[in-house]
Amino acid sequence: MKPYKLSPEEASAQQLWEALLRASLSVRGEVRELFAQWNLTGAQWRVLMVLAAAPDEGLRQSEIGEQMLVTGGNVTGLIDRLEEAGLVCRQAHPDDRRVVLATLTPRGQKVYQELAPAFFGRLHRVFSGVPDSSREPLRIALGELTQNVQDNRAAGACSGSDPGGPGPTEREDVGPCGK
Amino acid sequence: MKPYKLSPEEASAQQLWEALLRASLSVRGEVRELFAQWNLTGAQWRVLMVLAAAPDEGLRQSEIGEQMLVTGGNVTGLIDRLEEAGLVCRQAHPDDRRVVLATLTPRGQKVYQELAPAFFGRLHRVFSGVPDSSREPLRIALGELTQNVQDNRAAGACSGSDPGGPGPTEREDVGPCGK
DNA sequence: CCTGAATAGTTTAGGTATAAAGTAATCACG
DNA sequence: CGTGATTACTTTATACCTAAACTATTCAGG
Numbered sequence: 001m002k003p004y005k006l007s008p009e010e011a012s013a014q015q016l017w018e019a020l021l022r023a024s025l026s027v028r029g030e031v032r033e034l035f036a037q038w039n040l041t042g043a044q045w046r047v048l049m050v051l052a053a054a055p056d057e058g059l060r061q062s063e064i065g066e067q068m069l070v071t072g073g074n075v076t077g078l079i080d081r082l083e084e085a086g087l088v089c090r091q092a093h094p095d096d097r098r099v100v101l102a103t104l105t106p107r108g109q110k111v112y113q114e115l116a117p118a119f120f121g122r123l124h125r126v127f128s129g130v131p132d133s134s135r136e137p138l139r140i141a142l143g144e145l146t147q148n149v150q151d152n153r154a155a156g157a158c159s160g161s162d163p164g165g166p167g168p169t170e171r172e173d174v175g176p177c178g179k
Numbered sequence: 180m181k182p183y184k185l186s187p188e189e190a191s192a193q194q195l196w197e198a199l200l201r202a203s204l205s206v207r208g209e210v211r212e213l214f215a216q217w218n219l220t221g222a223q224w225r226v227l228m229v230l231a232a233a234p235d236e237g238l239r240q241s242e243i244g245e246q247m248l249v250t251g252g253n254v255t256g257l258i259d260r261l262e263e264a265g266l267v268c269r270q271a272h273p274d275d276r277r278v279v280l281a282t283l284t285p286r287g288q289k290v291y292q293e294l295a296p297a298f299f300g301r302l303h304r305v306f307s308g309v310p311d312s313s314r315e316p317l318r319i320a321l322g323e324l325t326q327n328v329q330d331n332r333a334a335g336a337c338s339g340s341d342p343g344g345p346g347p348t349e350r351e352d353v354g355p356c357g358k
Numbered sequence: 359c360c361t362g363a364a365t366a367g368t369t370t371a372g373g374t375a376t377a378a379a380g381t382a383a384t385c386a387c388g
Numbered sequence: 389c390g391t392g393a394t395t396a397c398t399t400t401a402t403a404c405c406t407a408a409a410c411t412a413t414t415c416a417g418g
Contacts, residue, residue: 062366
């Protein structure tokens, strides 16, 4: 198995990506159990946070999706479950009947208020190993990375900056185990 | 809606977590379309990478799960689909009949060899905005963060370092929309 | 007004992920 | 040897997430 020799820059990018992925997976796992105590999931908590920071009239589902970087179909399901749990409520937009405005119910606000200290406290402990002096640079670097990806995406959508043709898309004639 | 006043350290942790999450989500999205051209997903590609770097006899499913930071049940499904696609093959362990060894089929090796340059190249472009001088510190910081989480988890499992009692776990008496 | 394009949300199909329960094989030890 | 605990994997139930197709509404011109 010749292991595809990476160039130095590619290797560095790969290591960075691996580290980024593992870090985010680890933190995700670390806070998951906390949410479980409130019968919540990470995604549901994220919706609560977004709505808690939103104006009183609430947010469109599309706005929630943008802030969470998830698709509209996903938001539909998320709000479905939160509505069923009585934490969020859908209201019709007064001027545009296509739009759904989501707001926290009193119950949702209560859950947010109660869980917030535990959540942010846990997060504080998780990140306690990162020295104060490293936090700003780290945050900046991650923000620039995110921005970079989004810019590349916007640019690549118009100009054909991807010369390589697409790979084989079919997958018939499945061979047996290689031995 | 009083917005739960965060302490400065909590706010800094929250910003870091938000930046980390958004960065990893962005990169994930960026490479997704590349995999789609090969009828692959990000998770499936990750399995191929792990197996490509593995010894010839292959890896146990549990080892794959450890490297990917996912549960065993997840690995079962992943390997199921890759096996069905003819990219991976399950073999019995010669000495321990509980163990399944997963290896790349010739077809799987071929797909890996073909997709690797495109993948690492795209990754290189994604991370091109991160200056060389920042990469090592960034990687180190992310690695320490991951380590920190895992240590905390191991420690917290034994000693009761989590004083706060669990929150309300029930969710009946759902109230109507708060207006 | 009418019609076609755009927009907001929902639905559907399929892959990803967990926790928890279940099955089969191995191991430890009396 | 046999039995209970452990280990490796699978199964089940549920939630997350995407892309793509669909519905309903609004908007822009003619």
